[in-house]
Each structure stands twice: as C-alpha cells, then as structure tokens.
Amino acid sequence: MKKNKLWIPVFLAPACILFLLIYAVPLVLVFITSFFDYRLMPNRFTFIGLDNYIQLLTSDPVFAEAFRNTVVWIAIHCTVHVFIGTLLAFILYKKPRGWKFVRVSYMIPNIISQSAIAMIFLNLFNPQYGVINSLLGAVGLESFQHNWLFERATAFPSVTMTWLLFAGYTTTLVLAEALSVDESLIEAARVDGASSFQIDLFIMFPMVKKMIGTTVIMAATYMLQLFSLIYITTGGGPQTATTNLPLMLYQTAMKENNYGYANTIGVFIIIVGMITMVIINKAFKMNESDY
Amino acid sequence: MKKRLLALLMAMTLGAGCLTGCGRKPAADGNQASGGDTAAGGEVVINYPTFQIGVNTAAPVVAQLVQEFNEQYKGKYKIVIEEIPGDANYLEKMKVMISGGELPPVVYGGGYKVLDLALAKDLVVDLTDYVNQDADWKANYNEQALAVNSRDGKIYASSSELQLVGYFYNKELYAKAGIDKPAETWDEFFADCDKLLAAGITPLSMDTGDGAWCTQLLMGAMIATSGEEGLKFMETSQPTDYNLKAVTDAAAKIQQAFAKYTTKDAVGGVYENAANNFFSENTAMICNGPWMIGDFSDTTKTDEGFADKIGCAVYPGPFVYYAPLEGFFVTKQDDPKLVEASVEMVKFFTSTHAQQLALETQGMLPASPQVEVTDQAKQKFPLLADFLVMANEVETRSNDFTSNMFPNVTDVISQQMPALATGDITPEQFAQALTDAAAKNQ
Numbered sequence: 001m002k003k004n005k006l007w008i009p010v011f012l013a014p015a016c017i018l019f020l021l022i023y024a025v026p027l028v029l030v031f032i033t034s035f036f037d038y039r040l041m042p043n044r045f046t047f048i049g050l051d052n053y054i055q056l057l058t059s060d061p062v063f064a065e066a067f068r069n070t071v072v073w074i075a076i077h078c079t080v081h082v083f084i085g086t087l088l089a090f091i092l093y094k095k096p097r098g099w100k101f102v103r104v105s106y107m108i109p110n111i112i113s114q115s116a117i118a119m120i121f122l123n124l125f126n127p128q129y130g131v132i133n134s135l136l137g138a139v140g141l142e143s144f145q146h147n148w149l150f151e152r153a154t155a156f157p158s159v160t161m162t163w164l165l166f167a168g169y170t171t172t173l174v175l176a177e178a179l180s181v182d183e184s185l186i187e188a189a190r191v192d193g194a195s196s197f198q199i200d201l202f203i204m205f206p207m208v209k210k211m212i213g214t215t216v217i218m219a220a221t222y223m224l225q226l227f228s229l230i231y232i233t234t235g236g237g238p239q240t241a242t243t244n245l246p247l248m249l250y251q252t253a254m255k256e257n258n259y260g261y262a263n264t265i266g267v268f269i270i271i272v273g274m275i276t277m278v279i280i281n282k283a284f285k286m287n288e289s290d291y
Numbered sequence: 292m293k294k295r296l297l298a299l300l301m302a303m304t305l306g307a308g309c310l311t312g313c314g315r316k317p318a319a320d321g322n323q324a325s326g327g328d329t330a331a332g333g334e335v336v337i338n339y340p341t342f343q344i345g346v347n348t349a350a351p352v353v354a355q356l357v358q359e360f361n362e363q364y365k366g367k368y369k370i371v372i373e374e375i376p377g378d379a380n381y382l383e384k385m386k387v388m389i390s391g392g393e394l395p396p397v398v399y400g401g402g403y404k405v406l407d408l409a410l411a412k413d414l415v416v417d418l419t420d421y422v423n424q425d426a427d428w429k430a431n432y433n434e435q436a437l438a439v440n441s442r443d444g445k446i447y448a449s450s451s452e453l454q455l456v457g458y459f460y461n462k463e464l465y466a467k468a469g470i471d472k473p474a475e476t477w478d479e480f481f482a483d484c485d486k487l488l489a490a491g492i493t494p495l496s497m498d499t500g501d502g503a504w505c506t507q508l509l510m511g512a513m514i515a516t517s518g519e520e521g522l523k524f525m526e527t528s529q530p531t532d533y534n535l536k537a538v539t540d541a542a543a544k545i546q547q548a549f550a551k552y553t554t555k556d557a558v559g560g561v562y563e564n565a566a567n568n569f570f571s572e573n574t575a576m577i578c579n580g581p582w583m584i585g586d587f588s589d590t591t592k593t594d595e596g597f598a599d600k601i602g603c604a605v606y607p608g609p610f611v612y613y614a615p616l617e618g619f620f621v622t623k624q625d626d627p628k629l630v631e632a633s634v635e636m637v638k639f640f641t642s643t644h645a646q647q648l649a650l651e652t653q654g655m656l657p658a659s660p661q662v663e664v665t666d667q668a669k670q671k672f673p674l675l676a677d678f679l680v681m682a683n684e685v686e687t688r689s690n691d692f693t694s695n696m697f698p699n700v701t702d703v704i705s706q707q708m709p710a711l712a713t714g715d716i717t718p719e720q721f722a723q724a725l726t727d728a729a730a731k732n733q
Contacts, residue, residue: 040390042732043411128556150499150559150709234559235500237706238715239724254386255699256731257408 027270030263038260052264063265065240066248067272069156070223073244074276076160077219085170086212090200092171093178103175110168118232121162125149125233149234155241162229170215177211178204213284220276224269245269334366335632337396340373342381348582352649360639368632378403379501389414396624396633397640400448400617404698409622410442416621419446421634428638431646431659436615449641450618450658451649455682456508456580456691457605457612459587459674464492464575465602473604477513477544480607484552487575496569496577497553499708500561502693502701506545506708508578508612511692513541516608525689529697531733533725542711542718549712558712570597580612581675584654603678605685613688615658696729703728 034053037046056063088106092099109117124131125148133145148158181204189199227246230236236243236251243251245265253262281287339357343349357370373395375381382403388394389408400406409415422428431449432440440448460473465483468490474480484494497506514537515525521537524530549558554573556564569577570586570593577583587598605611619640621633639645646657650664654672669676693701707724710716716724 040408040411126556127558128554147555147558147709147713151713152710152715235702235705238709238713239706243706251699251702253390254383255702257386257698258731259390 030266033260034264034267036260038258038263040257040259048260052261056261056264056268062240062243062248066243066245067268069242070244070272073160073226074220074223076164077223078216078280081164081167082170082212082215082219084165085167085215086174086208088167088171089174089178089208090204092175093204094196103172106166106171107168109166114228115232117162117166118229121158122149122233125158150238152238152241155234155238159230159233159242162233163226169218170212173215174208174211177208181207209284210286213280213286216280216284217277217286220280221273224273224276245272335368335626335628337368337370337629337632337636338373339370339397339636340375340381340384340395341399342375342378343399344372344374345376348585348653349649349655352645352652352655355648355652356640356645360636363639364632364635368635370636385409394622396622396629397619397636398622399619401452402454402616402694404617404694406440406448406617406620407442409620410447414622415447416623416630416634417445417447418449418621418634418637419444421638422446422449425638427643428641430661431641431643433615433658433660435613436618436658439615439617448618448620449637450615451641451646452616452618453656453658454580454612454614454616454691454694455656455678456578457603457678457682458508458576458578459569459583460576460602460604461569461572461574461600462602463600464490464572468492468575473602474607475609477516477607481544481552484548488552493554493568493574494552494576495548495557496565496574497548497557498560498562498565499558499712500564500705503704503708504562504693505565505578506557507692507704509548510541510545511612511689512578512606512608512610513544514538514692515687515689516606516610517541522687522689525692525695528695529729529732530695531726531729533722533729534719535722538722538725539718542721545708546711546714546718550714558709566592572597572600581654581656581672581678584672584674587674598674601674603674603681605678605681608687609681609685610687610689611682611685612691613682614690614694618658696725697732699731700725700728 035047035049037044037048037051039045088102092103123129127133127145127147127150130148132148136142136144146154148154185203185207186199189203194202223244225246226244227250230242230244230247231250234242236247246269249262249265249269252258252265256262341353343353353372357372361369375384378401382405385394385398385403385405386408389405389412392412392414394409394414398405398409406415422432428449432446436450437446440446440450464487465471468483468486470483470486474483487494495509497509498504499506511525514521516522517537517540520535521541524535524537554560554564554568556568565574565577566579566583566586568574581603584598586592587601619637621630621637624630624633641658643657643659643661646655646659646662647665649655650657650662651668651671654668654675656675664676664679693704696704703724707716707721711718711721
C-alpha cells in the first residue's frame with residue numbers, strides 16, 4: 001500500500017505542472033503587473049505601487065457602475081435564477097406526466113452558445129421588427145414599446161432577461177439529487193401525514209441543500225465570467241448601464257491598451273469571487289457533513 | 292514489476308500529453324502555423340491571417356493575388372491563408388498577438404490602427420530602404436500615402452486602397468418626395484429630410500453599434516464643414532478634446548436626426564441594419580464608401596434593378612472624405628528569409644497591378660497615383676465613375692471622424708450614442724464623454 005502511494009505524486013505531477021504553467025504563473029503575473037503602469041500604447045512599464053487600486057476604488061465611475069451591476073447580477077442569479085431552477089426540480093422529482101420531456105427541453109437554452117442566445121435576444125428586443133414590441137403592438141400596448149436593449153431605463157432588466165429564466169443546469173443537478181433521495185423517507189413522512197409541501201420543505205430541501213449550494217456557486221461564478229452575452233447585445237451600453245467587471249476588464253485591456261489597470265480589475269474580480277465563495281460556503285455549510 | 296512499468300508508462304503518457312500543446316502547431320503541409328517556415332524544398336511559406344475571405348468585398352481580390360503570387364514565386368515563396376471570419380475578430384487577434392510580442396509576417400493595417408500598436412512593441416520592419424531602392428514601389432506613394440504609412444521619416448507600411456466617401460441616395464424615393472437633386476447645404480439637407488418624412492419615407496440609415504460607422508460619417512461631415520475649427524479638428528490625429536462647438540453642434544443635429552429622420556432600429560443597430568434598411572428601400576440615404584456599390588447589384592442583398600435607382604453625392608459644403616488607408620506592413624521575424632519573402636508579398640499586394648485588379652474587380656479605389664480609373668472600371672461601376680467626377684471637384688476633404696480617434700474612443704461612441712439619441716445625455720455631455728475616453732490614453 002505504501003509503495004503504491006509513491007505513484008500518487010507521479011500521476012498528479014502532469015496536472016500540477018499544467019496548473020502551474022497555465023493558471024498559477026499567469027495569475028502571479030496578473031497580480032504583479034497590477035502594480036504597474038503597463039500600457040501598450042504609449043509603451044510603458046513603470047512601477048506605481050497602489051495607484052491603480054486607489055484610482056479603481058476612489059475615482060473611476062465606470063468601475064463603480066460595473067461593480068454594482070456585477071454584484072446585482074450575482075445576487076439575482078444566485079437567488080431568482082436558482083430558485084426558478086430548484087422550483088422546477090421540485091415539481092419534476094414527483095415525476096408528473098411529461099417530466100422527462102420538460103427536463104430535456106428546459107436544458108436546450110443552456111446548451112446553445114451564448115453568442116447564439118445573444119443574437120436571438122438582439123432580434124427579440126429589436127425595436128423595429130422584434131417579437132416583444134410586435135406583441136405589445138398587437139394587444140394595443142404601443143405606449144409600452146421600447147428600444148429595450150438601448151434605452152437606459154430598460155437595458156439592464158432586458159440583459160438580465162437573456163439568462164434569468166434559463167436555469168436548466170440548476171434543475172438538472174437538483175433533480176438528480178432529489179431523485180437519489182431514498183423513497184422510504186418520503187413514504188414514512190406520508191404515513192405520518194405530512195403534506196406534499198411539508199415533505200418538500202422539511203425532507204427534500206435539507207436533503208438537496210448541498211446541491212443547491214453547488215448550483216449557487218456555479219451561478220455566482222457564471223456571473224463573474226459573463227461576457228459574450230453583454231458584449232454582443234449591448235456592448236456594455238447605453239453608456240455603462242450594462243457594463244460588468246469582465247467587460248470592463250476587456251475594454252480596458254483591448255481598447256485602452258491599459259494592461260496594468262486591466263490586471264487590477266482582474267485581481268479585484270478574483271477577490272470578489274473568493275469572497276462570494278466564502279459567503280456561499282458558509283451559508284450552505286458546504287464544508288460540514290450532513291451525517 | 293509489470294504494474295510499475297505500466298504505471299510509469301501511463302505517467303509518461305500523461306506528461307507527454309500535457310506538453311503536446313506547448314509547442315508550435317505544425318500546419319498540415321508540415322510548415323509552422325504561426326509565422327512561416329522554410330519547407331524542405333527551400334520554399335519560404337508565409338502564413339497570412341486575413342478577414343478578407345468569404346463574402347468580404349476584398350475576398351476575390353485577395354484570393355486572386357495569393358494565387359498569382361504563389362505562381363510567380365513558385366518554389367521560392369508561398370502564401371498560406373489563415374481565415375479569420377470578421378474584421379473585429381481579426382483586429383482582436385492582432386492586438387492579442389501584439390501584446391504577446393509576436394505577429395504574423397505580414398499584417399493588413401487597413402484603417403484599424405494596428406501599425407502604431409505594433410511599432411510601440413518594436414515589431415515592425417522598416418521598409419524605407421526597400422521602397423527607396425525600388426522606383427516603381429516608391430512611385431505608388433503620394434504625399435498622403437507617405438504620411439499615413441510613415442513615422443519619424445521612416446516608411447513602415449504600404450497602402451493599396453484609398454478611402455473616398457460621400458453618401459448614396461435612392462433617386463426613386465427622392466422623386467416621390469419632390470427632391471430633384473442632392474442638397475448643397477446642411478439646411479437644404481435637413482429640408483430634404485423633412486420633405487421625405489412628409490412623403491412617408493424615412494430619410495436616413497443610421498447606426499450606433501460597432502463605432503456607429505454610418506452615423507459618424509454624417510457627423511464628421513457636419514463637423515468638417517462647420518468652419519475652420521471643425522476642419523482643423525477633423526484633420527487632427529488622435530484628438531484629445533471634443534469639447535468644441537463644432538462637435539457639440541454636430542452632436543445636436545445627430546440627436547435630432549435620431550429623433551426624427553431614422554429608423555427605430557438605428558439606436559443599437561450596426562452597419563448591417565443600416566445597410567439592410569437602405570437595400571430594402573426603408574430609407575432614402577446612407578453614408579458609406581464606394582465599396583458598397585457592388586452590393587447594389589447583388590441580388591442576394593437587393594431586388595433586381597435596385598442599382599439603377601441609386602445615386603451618389605458628396606456631402607453638403609461640399610465635402611468628401613479622402614484618405615489613403617494605412618497599408619500592409621512586415622513584422623520582425625527570426626528568419627531573414629521570411630522577412631524578405633514578406634517584403635516581396637507586401638510589394639506585390641500593393642503594386643499597381645494589384646490596385647488595378649482591385650479597382651476593376653471590386654471597384655476599390657487605388658491609393659497609388661499611378662493607377663488610372665480605366666474605362667473598363669467606369670463601365671462596370673458607373674456610380675463610381677460619377678462619384679469620382681464629383682469628388683474631384685471638392686476641395687474640403689479630411690479623414691473620417693473615427694479613423695483619427697484613439698481606438699477606445701470608437702467604442703465609447705457606441706456606448707454613448709444611444710444615450711445621446713434617446714436624450715439621456717446632452718450633446719455637451721456626449722463631447723465630454725469622448726474627451727474623458729481620449730484622456731485615458733495619456
């Protein structure tokens with residue numbers, strides 16, 4: 001047994017080397033260069049200490065809005081989106097008629113590429129020929145017609161709608177967990193006179209809580225990576241109404257060629273991600289055993 | 292023992308698998324995919340990434356030039372095309388490669404402002420001696436072409452195209468509205484817009500996405516014709532202050548145009564939306580260059596006979612956009628043979644033959660003063676011939692509004708223009724937003 005243990009590091013080594021090369025080294029470089037005025041045009045690489053961080057946190061209005069948007073989207077995704085997915089899973093685990101069809105069809109939007117989803121919504125929300133305005137016009141609600149993605153008042157909720165309802169991953173994961181719960185527990189509750197709602201709340205929910213926690217973590221990380229949906233639909237506009245931190249990072253690096261400042265945003269995203277993970281882990285007691 | 296051997300083999304396989312992706316990926320023909328290589332037979336291969344493929348206007352020209360080059364230099368040099376769909380993807384790839392300090396041997400500049408970025412990283416080959424030693428090549432540079440392709444007295448790029456831009460209008464829709472000729476002043480222009488509106492016709496194709504190409508052409512023309520200050524501004528490379536009366540006045544007119552004279556999908560729309568509205572006769576005017584002329588007779592985009600309905604005009608003032616596009620440049624490579632091959636490619640792609648071919652196949656205007664617009668080209672593209680006559684009479688010219696900007700300001704235009712259009716910000720706030728964006732480059 002001891003001899004076999006020698007092979008563990010040998011087998012782990014390739015993965016560790018890959019991690020070091022592909023993630024760890026660039027991460028360290030991102031952290032180091034965040035303390036530099038590092039630009040491509042004009043070409044500069046000067047140590048400036050905490051200046052990038054001070055500017056980011058005290059005097060950058062774009063960052064303030066991008067941060068607020070990111071946090072609000074994380075909150076909405078981790079609550080409303082996960083709730084919708086979980087609710088559907090709780091309906092489907094009882095295996096109503098057609099539950100397999102619903103399970104599969106609800107996943108479809110999640111397997112379509114984000115770019116395609118973005119194009120679909122760009123057309124749905126089109127003010128001239130889009131379905132939304134056409135429907136509103138058909139029922140006599142012309143006054144509610146908007147240029148949904150490009151008016152400041154409607155842009156943020158419209159972009160939110162491009163992902164809010166498609167909780168296929170959450171449904172699939174929670175449903176898989178719910179279906180693995182021992183039937184005898186539910187039967188026992190029924191014998192004791194528990195209602196369907198009570199079974200869901202007091203038996204099923206605690207049993208799948210960890211999985212819900214996992215989907216909340218997935219939801220939060222998804223929001224910290226969300227890019228192409230926003231880039232293709234609104235490009236972060238109008239003004240900065242739909243800019244989030246990843247999009248701001250991209251624009252700072254690729255459009256402003258300000259790599260030092262972009263890496264500062266990158267470090268901030270990592271910190272936000274870590275804090276979010278800690279909060280979710282604590283909330284769902286992810287590190288504690290149920291048994 | 293066998294188990295250990297098996298485990299060792301598996302570990303080595305895993306390790307080798309990890310390292311597989313670390314090297315340069317060889318192309319199917321055995322040549323390196325990123326830059327280029329010398330093949331076994333001594334043929335230098337130039338890997339050339341380009342977006343001028345598929346339905347791109349310049350695709351037939353590039354394909355023909357690659358074929359001719361490969362035939363002419365058979366056994367010595369060979370161009371291998373790497374297809375990148377879309378100019379935005381191409382530009383991003385170039386930027387990422389510049390930041391990594393590695394570019395393909397030949398880069399097409401084409402108005403995308405990559406030359407300065409590459410120069411900042413010291414990646415560009417100085418072409419001055421090559422050009423000066425070749426009389427034919429040197430003769431292709433006029434004053435403007437030399438200015439756009441040179442930095443500090445050194446030639447770094449070679450142009451093949453000229454940007455000469457006015458606007459197109461639908462003669463049939465004009466006639467319906469009782470307009471007999473394009474406007475000569477901006478007051479007349481907006482009076483014509485009102486006449487079109489009164490006739491139930493949407494006057495203008497506009498956009499805000501992807502740098503608001505059509506809209507910025509209209510806005511830039513207003514700025515350039517507003518007076519000395521405006522024209523000077525339009526001739527300024529990378530302006531830092533947009534808080535000028537010429538800019539805010541033009542922004543106010545653009546705001547009015549969005550409110551009254553354009554389609555609902557203009558706010559948030561991209562060039563394709565604007566073009567589709569013009570092609571489907573939803574609008575009467577679109578600002579764009581002669582490269583669009585070929586589309587007017589393309590029945591996959593427009594109805595049969597659409598081209599006959601279209602007229603061209605210079606902007607009120609009169610004013611026309613006139614500037615050679617930043618050209619091809621060669622990048623520094625470890626292999627001097629690859630650099631020599633790349634210089635030959637750039638020379639070939641910007642030769643009078645190449646520019647003549649582009650003109651006669653696609654109606655692309657040549658940057659070289661040596662290339663004449665032949666009768667063949669005029670017959671094939673009569674609209675282009677008409678436009679050249681008009682444009683030659685115009686004395687007020689400049690580069691377009693966004694070409695001179697810092698690259699990030701173009702993006703800010705796309706973010707701020709919807710807010711300007713919907714009245715969420717004033718023209719003054721719009722100008723300030725552009726100034727703030729420009730300041731980020733200091």
